[in-house]
Amino acid sequence: MEIPRMLDGRLKFRHLLLVEALSGQGSVVGAAAALHVTQPVVTRSLQDLERILGVTLYERGPRGIQPTEFGDAFTQYARSALAQMNQASRHLQEIADATRGHVVIGTHLAGSNLLLPRAIAQLKQDRPALRIVVREATPEALLEDLVAGKIDFIIGRLATVPPEGTIQQTLHAETIRVIARSGHPLAARTQIPLDELIAYPWVLPGVETALRTELEEFFHRNDCSLPPNRVETTAFLTIRQLLVETDMVAALPELIGASDPRLTALPISLDLVGARVGITLAAGRRLSPASEAMMQSLVTVADSVHPRQAQSG
Template sequence: MDLPRLLDGRLKLRHLILVDALTEQGSVVGAAASLHVTQPVVTRGLHDLEAILGVSLYDRGPRGITPTVYGAAFTDHARAVLAQLGQAARHVVEIADADRGTVNVGIHLAGSNLLLPRAIAAVKTRHPLLTVVVREATPEALLVDLEAGRIDLILGRLTSLGGESTVRERLYEESVQVVVGAAHPLTGRPEVSLPDLVAHPWILPGTETVLRRELEEFFVRNGVALPENRVECTSFLTVRQLLVDTDAVAVLPGLIGRGDPRLATLPVPLDPIGHSVGVTLPAGRPLGPSAQKLLTTLRSVAGELDAR
């Protein structure tokens, strides 16, 4: 490939936005809908970009498109450029008015009930006009958004996910516990066995999560089949309400069940399952002033939680 092609004026910002949308949506139809343009506009833009690069970026199939090795590589670079441009624009705005910035944080279950709300409350006390945007999703989806610059940082369980494009920072250690509603028939028992629990409905994390795989391994080690009567959910509000309203059982980060009068933890040892809660940051992109303020506050609040 002739490298100067990328700098001869034909490559436009819209091409980078297009590639990001195509890879995320997996189809021309989905990309057109997300960009609010027609399908012919998307198809024409993709043809133009492939002509500029001299390679095919996607394999076309009956169910959509899949990035080729060239498409996957170019998507990574396109998202990095878009993220840097977005960060630059926000940085300029924040310099002009340091208290009116915006920070976008991605969240999954761990840290969502105490750490993040307390950190937001603290940072808003000092900077009331700073806007905090919270997005809840799976770790995999949040990593894509972090890479693309749609979020500034991810708060949640630190897993093996990630790579050279991210930096992970531990904030505190947290165990997982079996949690039920306060009125559950198993509350108050000095001992509860795994077979006792299987007799009740379960709320399990989605199959794409690390915790789900760990729970499946836990059941196998204990010779108990995974509960058939189950709901799969990672939304804390939904999980909590189901626990309160039904006799369902869930495995949740320890701090979620602690201090909530409508929830109770059961004495079931889950010793092999525990995790670090922390933040995942972009490796090659400095945080803006607003995101840095929230990160500093998260560290402070986490220190208080870790000391418990």
């Protein structure tokens, strides 16, 4: 592929949107629906783009389309370019009106219970016109949205190694405890054997989470199987209500139990199970003023809850 082919004026912004839709939807039908155009328009546009680049981007099959090696590579650059243009547009708008702007935050369980709400409340006191959008999803889904520029950053449990194309900033370390309702039959105990605890119904995080992996390793180290009676979810409101209304137990960040008087931490140690909570950013992407203000609020609140723990990771 010759570089001038991409710079001779034939490559258009709509081609980037097309590739993002095709790779995201996995079919011409899905891409056409996402772009609000007809299927023939998508097909012609893809043929046009492949002629410009001189390579085949997708393999067509009975179950849809699959990106080739060229398609995978070009999709990454297309998504990066679209994300940068989105950030540029928002940045210019915020320069024009510094009191407004908006920030989109992705979160999963570890960041959503106390830290994020306090940081939002603090920031809204100074910038009431700022629009803040919070999206909750699995870590994998949030990373996809981060790369695509659909969210500005992620607040939650940090991976041991930052995912490719991202950087991390640690806000605080958080202990994982077994949490139950305050009136739970085990709440008044001073010591609880693990086999007795496993006999109760559990709420476990999904298999796609790092915490689930650590819990499985914990049970394995203690020669125990996973609790057979269990619910699997990372939806915080669902978890909290199940704990409050039943005798279920769950392994959760310690602050969740401390911030709700209806919940309590049970006296059992989950050795080696812990978490770093922080911010995950797209590497090399400039943040808007609103996003920078939100990050600073998170750092300030984290330092007030866990002094001197905020640091780059």
